[in-house]
Amino acid sequence: MERLDKRVAGSLTRFYVVALCVVALLTMSGLFLIRRTIRNLNHDSRVVNVAGRQRMLSQRLTKLAVLKINSFEHRDTVSFNSLLALWKDSHEDLVSRKLPLEKGFVTWKSQPLDTMFRELAPVFDHIYQNLRIISSDSAGLAGKQRALAEVLTNEPRFLAQMDRIVFQFDKESFERLENLERIEWILDLMTILVLVAEGLLIFRPVVNTTRRVVRMLTESEDALQLSNQRLKEANIQLVETQKELLRLEEEKYELQLAEDRVRAGALIEGQEEERKRFALELHDGIGQMLTGLKLHAEKLKAMQFHDEKHQKRVEQLVTLIQDIIQTTRQVSFNLMPSVLSDFGLASALKLLCQQTADLSGIKVLFEGETGERILMSRPMEIGLYRIAQEALNNAVKHANADQIKIKLEQNKNRIVLEIADDGKGFLISNLKSEGQFLTRNGMENIRTRTQLLNGEIEIISKVDSGTKLVVRVDL
Known part of the structure; x- marks a missing residue:
């Protein structure tokens, strides 16, 4: 029976270790793949938002330029230069593939997007330079009007290219989502296969092995009953012996408790005597010396000093000595109160x-x-x-x-x-x-x-x- 138990335990252990390792490997692999895909999808909405905002900023800058050159009244209180700087910084962030966020930067890799931004660069630079001319106070009205005409000419090209860029961002984000969905389907299929394999290779052998063990145990039950009958007779004698041993152990334990009480009493009595001696030394020795020190400090406090800082330091010294005396009395009282x-x-x-x-x-x-x-x-x-x-x-x-x-x-x-x-x-x-x-x-x-x-x-x-x-x- 002992060899059979070891064999069954070893077999079951190997089966379960293999199953757990496979499940753990699949789980870790799935988590790694999904996390990597999710990390690539992070902040896609922020990127699309910034790209779409570039279109709005360009249209708003064009509107403000028209209003500024024609001296029309308007309620848009934003600064033209600050809006232009924001438009330029956002464009440079998109071109450099780094968007600043609260906790770092968002980066991405896309050859089509890089190509689109390179195609957009001349149009953006041309519009930006003309908007700089419009915002300049030194440029004349005729120059600003020519610059505005250039802006109005190039703005449709800029807007159309930005539309393609936004659509490309959305397309790439959607492709990553589809890739994540394919990964999920693959992991689900692998999980189902592992469960089926566990059922065939692990749980079924476990059931068969358990059935054989139960059958063998049933066959040995009769032999165990006979042995139990003999053990009962021996147990009666063991119980009597155990009672006698228990009585002896109890007597020994009571004796040890009595000895422990004597030792604890002697130790506590020694502690109390030491506390009493230490309290007397604090009260009669250090306490008296501190009182004398306080009297000298109070005499020194009564003297007149030319410097007020010295006078304050002496007063602080007297207060500190009084606090030390009070603390010493409290420690002496806690050690052994005389009132007791x-x-x-x-x-x-x-x-x-x-x-x-x-x-x-x-x-x-x-x-x-x-x-x-x-x-x-x-x-x-x-x-x-x-x-x-x-x-x-x-x-x-x-x-x-x-x-x-x-x-x-x-x-x-x-x-x-x-x-x-x-x-x-x-x-x-x-x-x-x-x-x-x-x-x-x-x-x-x-x-x-x-x-x-x-x-x-x-x-x-x-x-x-x-x-x-x-x-x-x-x-």
Whole structure:
């Protein structure tokens, strides 16, 4: 059976690869031919339009010349010289086989058109030179009249030749369309032939091969049933063994989880101690030095400078030092707020809400008793504060919320911390199916801290209905 499977799979693979290659080759060839033909047809209407406009411009120039020489009043406000320049430029563009467009040039290749333009060149030059004489202020009236007579004499020849040129443009465009239609018929015929060949050479052998395989599988079904009966008896023993192995694996997994919690707790405790030390160094060290620097700068600001630029620079220096002091205090507070150890978790959360509201512009509310401090261990206070800090940061960055609310309450021997927002929310299934979502939004950190506190975490969220995070910890 294994050799037969390999043989059938190899045969089917070769058939399908050949079929796909043929279809792909025909498709790419058709696309290439059609695209090349369409590229040749691009802007044909623009070329015909410009060629037809040359006839109109020549007639308009002749009319303006007649009106100008005979001093007739008219309402045509266009400049004769600008119209003449446009007529000349358009003719030169047609002769050079390059029409300027918004995104480049339109070019074409046609021996009959080149011959027609060469035949038209003497007539165009003669009309153009006489129109230049008519537009000139230095030429006399008699000279302008002679020039007008020449223009009127040569204009019918110009118009007739331009008619032939326009018809030639249209004829060549139509021929390219007919060529494209022939290509489409050829491609359709080739596609039909390929489909017929696929039906005869691929699908029919596939059906026959499948029929043989099914017959062989049917014949081997009885033997498989007998083997399955024996396997069932062996599976009963395997199940018992697997249950025992599963129990041992669960015990090992629980032990590993306990070890991970111990390591995570030690790591987080070390991080908090390092944050506390760094916050004290910022506040007592760099903060004091910056305060002294500010006092010296303010003394320097009180001095009178002859140059106002120096006075402004000193004022900017004082402002910059004040901003650095404020930023240092904010960093020190984020690392380890002193109010947490002095007044407890409720006061620290209230201050965190106020500062977040000031920095983000979002309405952040706190609900809880700040007068009486809840008695809890130091690690529990820090853990709950970090959970609230991380959840609040997620809501500000990702929820697009207008209002965020933090609630802290004590129910007998249980602390309940809620962080709720009215933002865009998300699907709870994303937390389970997308592992990156946990790390990206800090949820893994919140979950780890909750587990270290032996607490429970609950996330309630719907799309466009906000998000609520509830953490419950027993005292």
